[in-house]
Structures are given as C-alpha cells and as structure tokens.
Amino acid sequence: MEASAAAARQEEPIANASWDEAFVRVESYLRSYGLESRVLLNQATASIIDEARSRAAESGCENPVGIAMETTHARIGEWLAKSGQPVDWSSERTRAQGRLALVIADFPGRWSESFLDSGPFPEALSEAIASCQILPAPGMRLSNMAPEPLEFGLLEPGDPRLRSRRIWIPMRAMVPWLLIFGFFGVAWASSH
Amino acid sequence: MHFDPSKLSPAEASRRRHALITIMLLLAAPAVVTIADLHWRTGYDVWKALHLVLFALLFVLIALGAAQSIVGYWLRRKGGDPCRIANTLEPEDLELPISARTAVVMPICNEEVSRVIEGVRAIYQSLHRTGRMPECDFFILSDSTDPNCWVAEEAAWLALTRELGAQGRIFYRKRRMGINKKSGNLADFCRRWGKLYRYMVVLDADSIMTGAAIVRLVQLMERNPRVGIIQGVPLLASGETVLARIQQFASRLYGPVSAAGLNYWQLSEANYWGHNAIIRLAPFIRHCSLPELPGSGPFGGRILSHDYVEAALMRRAGWEVWLATDIEGNYEECPPTVIDLAERDRRWLQGNLQHARLVVAKGFNPVNRVHFILGILSYLASPLWLAFLVVSTVIAYRMNGGDQEALPMTGFAAYAHWSYSGEALSLFFYTLGLLFLPKVLALLDLRSRPDEVAAFGGWEGLLASVSLETVLFTLLAPVLMLFHTWFIALTLFGQKVSWGVQRRAAGSESALAEATLANAAHTLLGILGAVIVFGIDPQLGLWMSPILAGLILSIPLSYYTGSPNVGLALRRHGIFETPEENRPFPELVQLAEATEARRDAPSPPQRLKSNYGLLQAVLDPYVNAVHVSLLRAKDDPSPATEERFVALRATLLRDGPDALDPAERKALLMDAESMHQLHQEVWATPAGRLAGWWQAALQHYTRFAPAPQTAFSR
Numbered sequence: 038m039e040a041s042a043a044a045a046r047q048e049e050p051i052a053n054a055s056w057d058e059a060f061v062r063v064e065s066y067l068r069s070y071g072l073e074s075r076v077l078l079n080q081a082t083a084s085i086i087d088e089a090r091s092r093a094a095e096s097g098c099e100n101p102v103g104i105a106m107e108t109t110h111a112r113i114g115e116w117l118a119k120s121g122q123p124v125d126w127s128s129e130r131t132r133a134q135g136r137l138a139l140v141i142a143d144f145p146g147r148w149s150e151s152f153l154d155s156g157p158f159p160e161a162l163s164e165a166i167a168s169c170q171i172l173p174a175p176g177m178r179l180s181n182m183a184p185e186p187l188e189f190g191l192l193e194p195g196d197p198r199l200r201s202r203r204i205w206i207p208m209r210a211m212v213p214w215l216l217i218f219g220f221f222g223v224a225w226a227s228s229h
Numbered sequence: 230m231h232f233d234p235s236k237l238s239p240a241e242a243s244r245r246r247h248a249l250i251t252i253m254l255l256l257a258a259p260a261v262v263t264i265a266d267l268h269w270r271t272g273y274d275v276w277k278a279l280h281l282v283l284f285a286l287l288f289v290l291i292a293l294g295a296a297q298s299i300v301g302y303w304l305r306r307k308g309g310d311p312c313r314i315a316n317t318l319e320p321e322d323l324e325l326p327i328s329a330r331t332a333v334v335m336p337i338c339n340e341e342v343s344r345v346i347e348g349v350r351a352i353y354q355s356l357h358r359t360g361r362m363p364e365c366d367f368f369i370l371s372d373s374t375d376p377n378c379w380v381a382e383e384a385a386w387l388a389l390t391r392e393l394g395a396q397g398r399i400f401y402r403k404r405r406m407g408i409n410k411k412s413g414n415l416a417d418f419c420r421r422w423g424k425l426y427r428y429m430v431v432l433d434a435d436s437i438m439t440g441a442a443i444v445r446l447v448q449l450m451e452r453n454p455r456v457g458i459i460q461g462v463p464l465l466a467s468g469e470t471v472l473a474r475i476q477q478f479a480s481r482l483y484g485p486v487s488a489a490g491l492n493y494w495q496l497s498e499a500n501y502w503g504h505n506a507i508i509r510l511a512p513f514i515r516h517c518s519l520p521e522l523p524g525s526g527p528f529g530g531r532i533l534s535h536d537y538v539e540a541a542l543m544r545r546a547g548w549e550v551w552l553a554t555d556i557e558g559n560y561e562e563c564p565p566t567v568i569d570l571a572e573r574d575r576r577w578l579q580g581n582l583q584h585a586r587l588v589v590a591k592g593f594n595p596v597n598r599v600h601f602i603l604g605i606l607s608y609l610a611s612p613l614w615l616a617f618l619v620v621s622t623v624i625a626y627r628m629n630g631g632d633q634e635a636l637p638m639t640g641f642a643a644y645a646h647w648s649y650s651g652e653a654l655s656l657f658f659y660t661l662g663l664l665f666l667p668k669v670l671a672l673l674d675l676r677s678r679p680d681e682v683a684a685f686g687g688w689e690g691l692l693a694s695v696s697l698e699t700v701l702f703t704l705l706a707p708v709l710m711l712f713h714t715w716f717i718a719l720t721l722f723g724q725k726v727s728w729g730v731q732r733r734a735a736g737s738e739s740a741l742a743e744a745t746l747a748n749a750a751h752t753l754l755g756i757l758g759a760v761i762v763f764g765i766d767p768q769l770g771l772w773m774s775p776i777l778a779g780l781i782l783s784i785p786l787s788y789y790t791g792s793p794n795v796g797l798a799l800r801r802h803g804i805f806e807t808p809e810e811n812r813p814f815p816e817l818v819q820l821a822e823a824t825e826a827r828r829d830a831p832s833p834p835q836r837l838k839s840n841y842g843l844l845q846a847v848l849d850p851y852v853n854a855v856h857v858s859l860l861r862a863k864d865d866p867s868p869a870t871e872e873r874f875v876a877l878r879a880t881l882l883r884d885g886p887d888a889l890d891p892a893e894r895k896a897l898l899m900d901a902e903s904m905h906q907l908h909q910e911v912w913a914t915p916a917g918r919l920a921g922w923w924q925a926a927l928q929h930y931t932r933f934a935p936a937p938q939t940a941f942s943r
Contacts, residue, residue, distance in 0.1 A: 058915060065931045068913055069850055106913035129905045134859070136854035143391055145851070169860050174400045175366070178424040182416055182521035185542075188591040210247040217254045221262045228641055229269060 043176055059105035060086050071145025072152045081153045085109050112153060119158035120166045141169040232316035234453060234497060234549065242496050249296055249494045256663060257292035261285045263656045266359040266641045270649055276624050283617040290610055291663050294487075298667035301490030307675055310492055314459060314551040315445075317452050329427040331365045331447055331507075336414040338372040338407065340434040342381040343830075345369065346389050347823035348437055351816040355558075356440030362447065366426070367399040372407035372414050376898050378404060380842035383859055384852050403859065405899065411503070412519055412535035423510045425500075433504035436463065439558030439816050446507040449553065456497075457512050457548030458540060462488045463505040466809045466817055467824070470565040472705075475698050477563060478805040482685070482695070485670045488554040497549035498596035503536035505559055509548070513539070516546035522586050527579065527720045529872060534580020535941040538587060541597035558814055566740070566791030567705065568747050571712040578608045578713060579720050590700045611713030618776065622762055625769045652861055657772075668695060684808035694805045704786055706781035711751050711780070744787035755780025816891075836925055839884040843894060847907045860901040874903050882910060885920030 064082040072078055098104045114126035117135040118226040124131050141146075142165035144152075151159055264284050268277040304310045333352065337345050344447065353367055369386055373379045386401040393399070404417060415431065423429070428450055430443055442461065449459055462484065466476035492499070501508075517539045519532045532538055538551045564570040584601040589595065641647065647655065675682050685691045759777045763770035772775070778784070789795055799805055809817060832840045845852040866874075877897055880888050889897070896905045916924045 055915070061931055062912065062927070065927065066850070069848070069930055071817050075928060100915060102915045103913045106909070110909070124699070129909055133854045133857050133905060133908075136850045137858050140387065140851040140854065141391060141396075169396075171855070172397050173859055174368075174402050175397075175422060175425060176789050177421045180423050180514045182420050182423075182514050182518045183517070184518040187520050187522070187587070189523075189586070189589055190591060213247070213251045214254055217251070217258055223642070224266075225262065228644060229266075 055101040056086065056090065056105075059089065059101035062102050063105050063109050066106065067152070070139075070152055071149040073149055077150060077152070088112075107113055116153050116158075120163045121158070122166060135166070137171060138166040138169050141171065142166055230311045230316055231319065232267045232311055232313060234312075234314070234317060234551075235455065237312060242498070245496070246494045249293075249300060249490075252296040252299060253289065253292045256295055257285075257289050258655060260288050260659055260663075263652065263659075265642065267649070267652055267656070267822050270652075271628065274626065274627075276620055280617065280624060282622060283541060283613055287610060287617060288660070289614055290606060291660070295663045297490030297493075298483075298486050298670045299490070300493045301486040301488070302670040302674055304489045304493060305486060305678075309555075310489060312496060313492060313555065314449055314453065314456070314553050315555050318448060319452075322448055322452055325448075326452075326620070327447055327451070328445065329447060329451060330425060331362060331428040331430060331443070332368055332418075332422065332510075332896045333365060333430045333432060333443065334368045334370055334415065334418055335432045335434060335436070336370045336372065336411050337382070337434045338411070338414075339375045339378045342378055342385050343827045344824070345382070345434050346385045347820055347827075348432075349399065350389060350393065350823075352432070352438055352440070352443075352831075353395060353399060354440075354819075355438075355816050357441055359440040359444050361440075361444045365443070368394075368418060368422075369399070369401045370414050371401065371403040372410065373403065374407065374895075375842070376840070376846075376895060377842035379647065379898070380852060381845045383855050384845070387855050401859075405861075405865035409519070409531055410533075411782060412532070416518060419510065419514045423514045424535060426510055429508045429510050431504050431506055431508060432612075433561060435562035437466065437560040437816055437820060438505065439643055439814055440554050440927060443507075444560040445556055446553070450509060452506055453549070453551075455549050456551055456629075457509050457543040457546075458501050458506055458550040459553050460499055460501050460506040460550070461553050461556050463559045464809060465563045466560040466807075466813075467562050467820060468565065469556075469796050470604050470791050471701075471796040471805075472570065472790040473563050473565045474796045474799065474805040475701060475790070477809070478694055478807055479698055479702075480563075481809065482675075482691075483667055485554070486671045486674050487667065488552065492552050492554050495596065496553055497551060497593060498544055499534045499540070499550045499552035500600045501540035501550060505561060511544060511545060512548050516548075517542045517804070526723060528583055533583055534577060534604075537581075537584060537597075537600055540600070541587070543678045544594045545592050558816070560809070560817065565793075566744075567708060567787040568743060568791070570903070571709065571716075571747070573937040574608070574709070574713060575716045576714050581605050581608055582717065582720060592905060602850075608713050608717065610718055611710040611809045614710050615714050618773070621792075622765065622769070625762075626765045629766050644678040647863055665699070668699070678815060681808065684811050686803045686806035686811065689716050690806055693803075699792065701786075702776050704782060705790070707755075707776040708748065708751055708783045708786065709778040711754065716911075740791060743790050744791070745784050748783035748787050751780045751783040755783065780848070785919050822882045834925070834929060837929060840894070840922075843886055843898060844929075846904060847911055848926060848930060850908070851906045853904060856898075857901050860899060860904070862901055866902075874900055878903055878907055878910070881907070881920075881925065882914060883918075883920060885922035887922070888920075 060082055063085050064078055067078055067081055072081070085108050086105055089101065089108040091100070092108065093101060093104050096104075110129070111127065111133065113135075114132055117132065118126045120135075122135075125136075126132060128136065140160060142148075144162065146160055148162050151162070259286065261281070262372060265281055265727065268281060271277075281299075333356075335345065349367060349369060356362060356365060369382065371379065371382050373382060382403070383401065386399070390396045390399050402418070402421075404414065407413065409433045415429075419429075429446055430438070430446060432438065438461075446459055446461065450456060463486065466474070468474045470479045519535055519538060519542075521531055522529045524530070543550055564573050581604040585605055588598050588601045588605075643650070645652070672691070675685070675691070682688060682691065685694075713756065755777050758773070760781065762773050762777065798806075800810065812822070832838070837844055846856045847853065874897070877889060877893055880896075881897065886894055897907070911919070911923055911927075914923075916927070919927075
C-alpha cells in the first residue's frame with residue numbers, strides 16, 4: 038500500500054508554480070552575481086532548471102527550489118573549476134573564496150557576461166583569481182602596551198622637587214600679580 | 230624665521246605664561262572689584278558674597294579668552310610667533326625623501342559608512358598625488374556594533390581598495406569586543422601593528438586632511454626628534470545647516486587669532502585633541518597606555534576622555550607636545566544641529582569631569598593640570614552661570630523688597646562720580662566689550678589680509694555674518710547652558726541621557742518633533758523665568774531678555790538652525806561664507822561631490838532597513854564572501870555551540886530577524902559556519918517555509934515589475 042502511494046507520488050508532476058518559483062529564485066541568484074543581460078540570464082537559468090527537473094525526476098525530490106539552487110551551486114563550482122585553481126569547488130567554503138576572488142578581481146564590472154559561459158574561462162580572469170587575495174591587515178608585530186599606575190596626592194613636605202630651583206622661580210614671577218592685587222587692595226581700602 | 234625648540238628655555242615658557250596671566254588679571258580685576266563695590270554700596274549678605282565669587286570665577290574665564298586673543302592678535306600683527314613648530318623646518322627639509330613608515334588611522338564606531346569611505350578615498354588620493362609617502366598605510370579601525378554599519382564597512386572597504394588599487398595599503402580591522410572604546414581601539418592598533426610604523430596620524434571619522442598636510446606633519450616630526458605629538462588645528466568644513474555653517478564661519482574667522490594665543494603660552498606643552506594629529510608611536514606605546522582610575526561612578530573606572538591624558542602622559546615621560554597652528558588642508562566636520570552639538574558635549578563633558586581626579590595625580594606637569602582644569606571649567610561654567618543668574622534674581626528680589634538701598638556716593642563712586650546704576654551699566658558694557666573683544670580683534674587682524682577678506686565674501690557679508698552669528702550664539706548660549714547643567718547633574722547621579730526619539734534627517738518633520746521634545750523643558754523654564762523676573766523687576770527682565778528669549782524660542786531656534794535648506798539659502802545671500810566654501814581644496818570638492826552623489830543613491834526598503842546588513846551578509850554572494858573571509862574561523866566548536874547555532878539559524882529562517890535579539894543576530898553574524906549555511910539555506914528554501922521578512926528580502930533581489938492591471942486581469 039505504502040509502496041504504491043510512493044510510486045504514485047513520484048509520477049505526480051510537481052506543480053508548475055513550484056518550478057516557476059525555482060526559476061525566479063535561480064534567476065535572482067545569478068543576477069546577484071552581476072549578470073544583468075536578460076538573454077544570458079534566461080539562458081543560464083533555463084539550462085539550470087532543465088537539469089534540476091531531470092535530477093528531481095530521478096531522485097523524486099519534491100522541492101524544486103532546493104534542487105534548482107543545488108544545481109546552481111554545482112554549476113557555479115564547475116565553472117569556477119575551469120579557472121584552473123586546484124581546489125574542491127563543490128564545497129560552499131571554497132565557493133565563498135571563489136566569490137571573494139571574483140569580487141576582488143572586479144568580475145561583476147569586467148567579466149559578468151562570461152558567467153557560467155560554456156566557452157573557455159577568460160585567461161585574464163583566471164590570472165586575476167589566482168593572484169588576488171584579501172589583506173585586511175599587515176602581519177602583526179606585537180607590542181606590550183601596559184599602563185603605568187597613577188598615584189594621587191600633592192607633593193609631600195619631604196619631596197626633593199620642593200628643593201629644586203624650578204619650583205621656586207615662578208614665585209618671583211608672581212610679583213606683577215601681587216602688584217595688581219596690591220593696587221586694587223589699596224584703592225579699596227582707601228575708599229571704603 | 231627659523232626656530233629651534235631645543236633652544237627654548239623653560240624661563241621663556243614661564244615668562245610667556247606669566248605675561249598671559251598678568252593680562253588676564255589686568256582685565257578681570259577691575260570688573261571683580263567693581264561688582265564688589267556695587268554690593269558694598271547696598272550692604273553685603275550671603276547672597277551677594279556668593280554672587281561675587283561666581284562672578285569672579287566666570288569673569289576670569291572670559292578674561293582668559295580675551296587675553297589669549299590680545300596676545301594672538303599682537304603676535305600675528307608682528308608677523309607671527311617665532312616659536313612655532315612649523316618654523317623648525319629648513320627649506321632643504323621639504324625636499325628630503327621621507328623614509329619613516331607612517332600609518333594613517335581612522336577609528337570608527339557606527340559612523341555613516343559612505344562618509345568614512347569617501348573621506349579615506351579623498352585623503353589617500355591626495356597623499357598619493359604628493360608622491361612623497363609611498364610607504365604610508367591607512368587603517369580603518371572599526372568598533373561598530375550596528376551590524377548594518379559593520380557589513381557595509383566591509384564591503385565598502387573592499388570596493389575602495391579595489392577601485393584605488395590599494396590592496397595592502399588600506400586596511401580594515403573590526404574588533405569583536407569594543408573594549409575601552411576609542412582609546413582601546415587605538416591601543417589595540419598600537420599593540421598589533423604599532424611596531425611597524427614610526428608615526429601614526431590619527432583622524433576622526435569626519436576628518437579630512439590633504440596629503441600635503443600629512444607630509445608636512447611627518448616632516449615636522451622627522452625634524453624634531455624630541456616631539457611626541459603634534460596636534461594640528463582643524464578648521465570646520467562641509468557644513469550645510471545654519472548651525473554647522475555658523476560654527477565653521479566662527480572657527481575660521483576667530484580661530485587663527487585664538488590659536489596663535491594658545492600656542493603663545495602652551496609651546497611644547499600643548500594638548501592633544503584626539504584627532505587630526507600625528508603621534509610618535511614608540512613613546513606613545515611605552516608611556517601612554519591609559520590606567521584605570523580608582524573607584525567607580527562618574528569619577529572612577531575607565532578614563533573616558535583619553536586625549537588630554539595621553540598628552541599629559543607623553544609630557545610626563547619627557548616628550549614634547551606641540552600645536553601646529555598653521556598647517557593648511559586640515560579639516561573636520563561639526564555637529565549639524567543643536568541636539569547633535571549637545572549630544573557631543575554630553576560625551577566630552579563626562580570625560581572632562583573625570584579629569585578632576587587627574588588634576589592631583591602625581592607626576593603630571595603643571596601645564597597639563599591647567600589643561601585638565603580648563604577642560605573641566607569649560608563645562609562647569611554652565612552651572613556656574615545658571616547659579617549666577619539665579620543668585621542675581623534672588624538679590625534683585627531682596628532689593629526690590631525695599632530693605633536695601635544703594636548708599637550715596639561711597640566706595641569707588643567717590644572717585645569716579647558714579648551713580649549706582651551708572652556703575653552697574655559700566656560693568657555691563659565692560660563685560661560685553663570683553664566678550665566681543667576676540668571678534669573685534671579677529672576682524673582687525675583681517676584688515677591686513679584683503680585676499681582673505683575676499684575669500685570670506687567681502688566686508689559687507691563678513692560684518693553681516695558676524696552680527697547674525699553674535700545674535701544666534703547669544704540666543705543659543707542659554708540653551709546650551711541648560712543642556713550642560715542637566716548633563717552634569719545626570720553624570721553626577723550616574724544616569725544616561727536619552728532623547729526618547731530616533732535621530733532623523735535635519736529639517737524633516739521628525740526633526741521638528743525631536744527639537745520640540747529636547748527643548749520643551751527649556752521653553753517652559755524660559756517662560757517661568759520671564760514671569761518671575763519681570764514680576765520682581767521689569768528692568769531686570771529687560772537685562773535678562775536675551776537669555777529668556779533664547780530659552781523661550783529654543784524649539785524654533787533648534788529646528789531652524791538645524792535646517793540645511795535655511796543654511797544653504799543663507800549661503801546664497803553671502804552669509805557665513807568661508808574661504809573653504811569659496812575656494813575649497815580639491816579634497817573638499819571631491820568629498821562634497823561624493824556626498825551629493827550619495828543623496829541620489831536608493832535607500833533600502835523601509836521594511837528591510839533595520840536588518841539590511843544581515844540581509845546582505847546572508848543573501849548577497851559577494852558581501853557574504855567578504856564577510857565570511859573577514860571572520861575568525863573557529864577551530865573546533867563544541868556540540869553545544871553547534872546546537873545553539875542550528876537553533877538560531879532555524880528561528881531566523883522561520884520567524885525572521887526580529888525573532889532574535891540583537892546579541893543573537895550578532896552571534897550568527899560572527900559565526901562563519903552559520904553564514905555559509907544561511908547563504909545556502911535561504912536561497913534554497915521555498916518561500917512558503919520562509920519568514921515573510923525573508924520573502925520580502927528575496928523579492929528585493931528579484932525586483933521584477935508587477936503585471937500591468939487591465940480589465941482583463943484576474
């Protein structure tokens with residue numbers, strides 16, 4: 038009973054609306070790479086959706102969006118593999134590094150039309166991907182930057198600084214101030 | 230005239246300081262003695278004694294400003310102070326190759342990202358054009374806690390380095406924990422990379438320095454190996470609102486005379502203002518790490534206002550700190566509205582009050598203690614002024630009761646033949662004269678610089694601007710007095726200040742609501758004050774009318790002075806014009822153009838705005854890649870940690886970002902594995918299983934037009 042239900046489910050066509058959603062999702066994702074040409078977007082998306090449909094039919098998958106995006110990531114990995122970099126492009130971590138290389142090389146501005154192209158990988162882009170790296174900071178050379186504690190309080194009577202000449206020189210310079218105070222003091226005293 | 234700081238004797242420095250204090254006393258003493266005499270004529274009591282003390286304190290501050298301007302004006306009249314750090318360079322120094330490695334650092338925290346990036350671009354390109362410092366590196370040191378800023382900074386930094394071909398020249402570092410705020414941010418830079426560089430040029434997020442200015446600062450440091458810090462005097466620029474344009478006009482007009490006066494007495498013991506300065510890194514790392522203050526509360530714990538203390542620590546270690554008064558191409562922006570100005574003052578005020586502890590810390594030079602005291606008094610003057618006004622009103626009330634009358638022809642009146650009111654009027658006009666003296670001296674200083682007068686837009690506009698600036702600042706002064714007094718009270722009680730509304734663009738409806746909310750109490754106090762004062766004595770009311778008018782009109786004042794439209798309209802009429810507006814440096818033009826272009830950039834949809842950084846970091850393949858590459862990879866997360874992240878990711882997808890608290894969203898943004906997973910999962914999940922917020926976010930990436938609606942549409 039269960040086996041026949043599963044078989045019936047497999048034969049039941051997934052609603053076109055779900056594949057429409059998958060199409061829009063893939064197209065949006067490809068567009069977010071900077072691919073703006075409607076023709077190229079449409080071709081790449083249609084090709085991915087065709088492949089995803091075949092895979093869905095084979096595997097009995099009922100999530101067109103999921104399988105379409107899986108196919109998209111795989112397709113991007115295959116395309117990046119053509120750059121000649123000896124890494125495993127099927128992993129999301131590696132693909133993220135690939136995306137980083139693309140953006141550093143200004144792929145969206147310079148080569149976006151060759152995105153997922155079946156032709157040869159642009160040589161200049163390949164070189165750019167190989168050479169570019171993100172460098173957020175130079176290599177560190179650590180320093181110890183420890184604070185010196187603060188001590189509070191004014192000079193104590195025995196402090197040697199009190200005996201130095203420098204602290205007493207300003208006292209002599211206060212003479213003009215005393216004259217000012219004296220003048221106004223005398224004026225006040227004589228008139229009040 | 231060449232100047233060698235090593236030949237500057239301590240006696241010369243002392244002589245200059247004593248001369249300044251003498252002028253200050255000569256200006257202040259007659260006023261203090263006159264008010265003492267006025268009170269004597271009506272008989273002393275506690276109120277009058279208090280009034281006299283408050284008057285003396287406030288008048289000494291006014292006299293100090295006036296004395297500084299007199300000295301500054303006199304120095305500029307005779308061709309400038311010979312003891313300027315800029316005078317240490319010989320002509321051949323200007324041609325010497327610069328081998329010293331220098332880092333230009335810009336600590337930022339939740340700033341407007343495009344402004345930061347465009348500022349760095351303008352400075353980098355300007356320095357590049359000089360061709361003098363190919364080894365100079367730039368660091369954007371982020372402490373941003375807002376994920377929108379953080380993610381935008383990362384992408385904008387990468388785009389900038391790519392556009393300028395500056396990979397390995399412009400760096401970006403985001404701290405996971407913003408320990409000790411700006412000073413901790415800079416200290417972190419010093420600990421990690423300080424040894425790589427001889428100098429550090431510190432900029433604020435709103436600073437602009439030309440390449441020539443940076444080169445000149447480095448040359449000055451190279452020429453003066455005993456100098457630890459050279460602080461440039463940044464001019465205010467790029468303002469559009471009325472308030473910003475008033476501030477930049479005033480700083481441009483009065484600043485040079487005042488700065489000359491400052492340098493006269495500070496010499497090698499100047500202050501550090503926290504930005505637009507160059508620092509010798511080795512002594513800074515060795516001596517300028519900030520200790521914690523003992524105890525807690527507003528005066529203990531972490532030092533909030535670091536710059537003054539760093540200058541004091543540098544001086545304590547024997548290094549010189551100079552103010553470079555005449556380096557061109559050194560700018561910063563200013564707060565655009567009264568509320569922004571008050572907010573900035575609140576931050577500074579808290580830090581400055583804390584310096585009260587440091588005044589009595591052992592080992593600091595006396596001049597640094599004076600810097601601390603002046604910093605404290607610059608804010609403490611507000612409650613002192615308020616207290617002075619209150620005590621004046623009480624005295625008037627008591628005198629109005631009829632029990633106190635002026636004694637006939639006694640005291641100084643015996644010499645000067647002053648009536649009581651004549652003596653009071655003389656004191657009033659003397660005070661006004663002293664307040665306006667710096668303005669008059671600055672205008673006199675301009676007489677010998679016709680070219681600069683033209684750059685200000687000519688005498689007509691200049692005089693009209695000074696008049697309007699005087700009126701507006703007179704009205705705004707009591708508003709700021711109440712703000713400062715309130716902030717001090719809150720600080721002392723350990724409270725934080727909040728406006729209750731989100732900051733909005735100046736000139737908008739919400740700006741009016743904000744101005745109303747922030748100034749409602751001031752208006753009520755103004756009305757209450759007017760009723761009391763006019764009730765006691767209408768004549769006293771007239772004397773106090775500028776203060777009362779400022780308070781009563783504080784809402785429209787705050788709103789209109791924060792309006793860019795009014796600010797730009799005044800500019801069209803030649804009011805508050807500055808040389809930087811009329812003959813701007815290319816760097817300022819470049820920044821202005823970038824600001825203009827920024828206005829036309831589409832902003833994110835309102836619904837997505839609050840979590841736009843998260844949206845981009847998850848959905849955008851490039852932003853996601855940049856963000857993940859800048860995260861520190863975790864070696865081996867525990868199963869419990871992994872489980873927690875799985876649950877957070879599931880909630881985020883199912884219920885949207887608002888279902889998580891900010892700390893949870895930040896935790897996800899900091900976890901590289903989660904960001905990898907989310908990038909795949911959101912794109913691969915059917916809309917029906919995603920939160921409405923994610924559906925809107927994906928729609929934002931799709932952006933197809935809806936089908937046209939006709940009669941046949943279903």
